[in-house]
Amino acid sequence: MADDFMKPRRKSGPIKLSTVGAWLVSLIFFLPIAWIIGSALKPKQYVLNFPPKWIFVPTLSNITEAISYGNTAKYFLDSVIYSFTAVALAILISFLAAYSFSRFKPAGTDFLMFLLLSSRFVPAAALVIPFFQLYNLVHLQDSFLGLILFYTMFSIPFSVWILKGFIDGVSTKFDETGFVYGASRLHVMFKLILPQLRPGLVAAFVFNIIFVWNEFLFNFQLGGIHSYGIPVGLFTSITKDGHLDWSFVASIGTIYVLPLAITIFAFQKYLLVGLTFGTVRGEV
Amino acid sequence: MSELAFKVSGLSKSYGSKVVLDDLSFSVNINDFSVIWGKPGNGKSVLVRSIMGLERIDAGEVIVRGEDVTNKNAGSRNIGYIPQSFALFPHYSVRENIEYPLNLIKASDADKEKAVNRVAELLRIEDLLHKKPTELSGGQKQRIAIARGLVITTDVYLLDDPLVGLDFKLRERLIDDLRRTQEELKVAFIYVTSDPLEALSLAKTVLVLSKGKIVQQGSLTDVYDNPQTVQSMSALGFPEPNFVPGKISNGTFTSDIFSAQVNAPDGISDAIAGIRPEGIVIGENAKAITLEATVALVENLGSENVIYLKVKDRMLVTVISRTDEENLKIVEEAKIKISILPHAIQLFRADSEVKIGEGKHHE
Numbered sequence: 001m002a003d004d005f006m007k008p009r010r011k012s013g014p015i016k017l018s019t020v021g022a023w024l025v026s027l028i029f030f031l032p033i034a035w036i037i038g039s040a041l042k043p044k045q046y047v048l049n050f051p052p053k054w055i056f057v058p059t060l061s062n063i064t065e066a067i068s069y070g071n072t073a074k075y076f077l078d079s080v081i082y083s084f085t086a087v088a089l090a091i092l093i094s095f096l097a098a099y100s101f102s103r104f105k106p107a108g109t110d111f112l113m114f115l116l117l118s119s120r121f122v123p124a125a126a127l128v129i130p131f132f133q134l135y136n137l138v139h140l141q142d143s144f145l146g147l148i149l150f151y152t153m154f155s156i157p158f159s160v161w162i163l164k165g166f167i168d169g170v171s172t173k174f175d176e177t178g179f180v181y182g183a184s185r186l187h188v189m190f191k192l193i194l195p196q197l198r199p200g201l202v203a204a205f206v207f208n209i210i211f212v213w214n215e216f217l218f219n220f221q222l223g224g225i226h227s228y229g230i231p232v233g234l235f236t237s238i239t240k241d242g243h244l245d246w247s248f249v250a251s252i253g254t255i256y257v258l259p260l261a262i263t264i265f266a267f268q269k270y271l272l273v274g275l276t277f278g279t280v281r282g283e284v
Numbered sequence: 285m286s287e288l289a290f291k292v293s294g295l296s297k298s299y300g301s302k303v304v305l306d307d308l309s310f311s312v313n314i315n316d317f318s319v320i321w322g323k324p325g326n327g328k329s330v331l332v333r334s335i336m337g338l339e340r341i342d343a344g345e346v347i348v349r350g351e352d353v354t355n356k357n358a359g360s361r362n363i364g365y366i367p368q369s370f371a372l373f374p375h376y377s378v379r380e381n382i383e384y385p386l387n388l389i390k391a392s393d394a395d396k397e398k399a400v401n402r403v404a405e406l407l408r409i410e411d412l413l414h415k416k417p418t419e420l421s422g423g424q425k426q427r428i429a430i431a432r433g434l435v436i437t438t439d440v441y442l443l444d445d446p447l448v449g450l451d452f453k454l455r456e457r458l459i460d461d462l463r464r465t466q467e468e469l470k471v472a473f474i475y476v477t478s479d480p481l482e483a484l485s486l487a488k489t490v491l492v493l494s495k496g497k498i499v500q501q502g503s504l505t506d507v508y509d510n511p512q513t514v515q516s517m518s519a520l521g522f523p524e525p526n527f528v529p530g531k532i533s534n535g536t537f538t539s540d541i542f543s544a545q546v547n548a549p550d551g552i553s554d555a556i557a558g559i560r561p562e563g564i565v566i567g568e569n570a571k572a573i574t575l576e577a578t579v580a581l582v583e584n585l586g587s588e589n590v591i592y593l594k595v596k597d598r599m600l601v602t603v604i605s606r607t608d609e610e611n612l613k614i615v616e617e618a619k620i621k622i623s624i625l626p627h628a629i630q631l632f633r634a635d636s637e638v639k640i641g642e643g644k645h646h647e
Contacts, residue, residue: 173371174371176333176338176371177365177371179337179338179358180337180338181359182358182360182385182388195373
């Protein structure tokens with residue numbers, strides 16, 4: 001991604017020094033990930049070699065072993081279920097909120113928007129005990145419903161911010177044109193406005209899925225044996241069999257980054273527009 | 285003349301202390317092309333939005349085909365609407381855009397097909413139906429927006445300055461299209477614009493909107509020949525009329541560049557004389573008021589030249605034919621004699637801008 005932002009304006013002629021620099025910086029950022037993937041594919045006996053063994057016959061045995069170990073597959077699946085459900089739900093709710101903020105402009109919209117985001121100013125460590133007690137009280141611990149509710153709430157503020165910017169960028173003429181021809185408000189929202197927000201929806205989705213997918217603390221505290229996700233799974237199985245198995249860690253790490261990598265790669269063309277909050281967007 | 289299609293009465297709308305529509309009333313007949321002309325800032329778009337039901341009005345009523353729709357929402361007023369900005373849905377194809385109003389009333393596929401083909405033929409956009417709005421030029425987009433407005437069958441259509449921002453040639457063609465369409469459908473077109481040339485070429489009936497009121501309504505020739513206010517005089521034609529301030533006493537209008545015998549009440553110290561470009565002719569004329577002028581600018585419009593004349597410190601504009609060879613000798617910097625035809629002078633009060641009289645024919 002980084003090199004996409006830094007990509008210089010394309011000019012003919014020899015490759016420029018800045019291009020080379022951008023590639024170098026990008027590679028440095030990519031190095032840890034490359035290292036993890038490399039270690040996962042290395043036969044077990046080479047993983048701790050120093051100096052590192054660069055040339056080897058890659059194997060999938062570490063990865064298949066990691067997947068079949070204990071609850072790994074379940075952790076992974078659980079993570080997929082609760083993160084994707086929660087973020088999708090959050091985006092739906094945020095769209096309704098963002099549309100209202102953008103179109104009805106309730107008194108103090110700016111302040112309300114600020115309040116919404118301020119819920120994310122509080123450090124997670126300060127919230128974890130109150131949430132633990134709350135979840136205890138309402139019996140939502142170790143349940144998918146509990147986690148999905150938490151992560152939905154967790155994802156709403158940024159989603160509302162991102163989507164409001166995009167809805168502001170869609171002229172109210174579209175709403176009015178719909179109304180004049182007899183459309184209902186819901187029809188206008190979902191049939192006329194929502195389809196024009198694709199880059200914003202993608203940005204909100206990717207942005208939040210990265211947060212939720214990587215969230216450890218609340219999954220650990222509010223979840224349980226039935227609802228742990230892959231971050232907790234990775235943490236608890238690091239010292240499996242009483243020792244640190246780097247091949248195992250690297251394998252889980254590789255599986256771990258895969259869903260995000262695929263999601264982001266698939267939506268890359270919208271993401272650039274989305275993350276610049278629509279400023280490079282063309283209007284019809 | 286014919287059946288009443290549409291009527292508003294006592295329409296008022298204010299934003300805080302700013303009055304935008306001021307007890308405004310007018311009516312429009314079926315099978316008429318009515319142009320509401322107003323300068324920017326005189327309440328045009330608020331009027332359009334009030335008629336369409338997009339804006340809540342403070343007082344007054346809106347009646348379509350005898351039915352009071354004041355409290356009905358936008359969708360149930362059954363007025364064909366062509367918005368100023370095209371507002372074509374980018375995620376729909378051109379055909380889907382045009383079909384859109386029909387989808388909302390759940391028309392059958394056969395009816396949709398028929399209606400879309402009808403308007404596509406009318407506006408000559410058959411080739412564009414499968415495209416996406418993003419692939420179209422500005423003029424094509426506007427034609428699609430017009431088609432979408434015309435696709436529902438009704439008898440009142442409201443066109444909100446639909447040609448603004450389009451290039452000249454395209455506007456000419458669309459003006460043609462719109463006139464033809466209105467004549468074929470024999471329905472009421474209410475066309476809102478700030479362009480005097482558009483008003484002139486489209487209107488059968490002209491309504492002049494000034495400061496939130498309709499200050500004059502009449503046939504095209506009536507408003508052109510007998511403008512009742514300064515705004516009415518500006519409403520039609522191109523270039524804009526000349527307006528010269530002055531005062532009236534003893535039956536004479538006196539300004540810094542000319543004086544003229546007039547039929548108007550005395551003692552008005554702040555008057556305005558309005559003279560259309562064709563009221564100023566080149567050369568001396570015994571029956572007119574002759575002035576010395578310097579040609580400041582000559583604008584070639586093809587068959588005509590627009591001449592900007594400097595008389596003392598004041599600028600006057602006139603139009604002369606380019607087919608007359610004598611006229612081609614009038615070039616910039618030339619010093620010439622011009623004549624103001626007295627009967628072409630319209631007099632208004634400066635404060636209320638209402639007509640108070642006109643120039644007297646010289647004997």
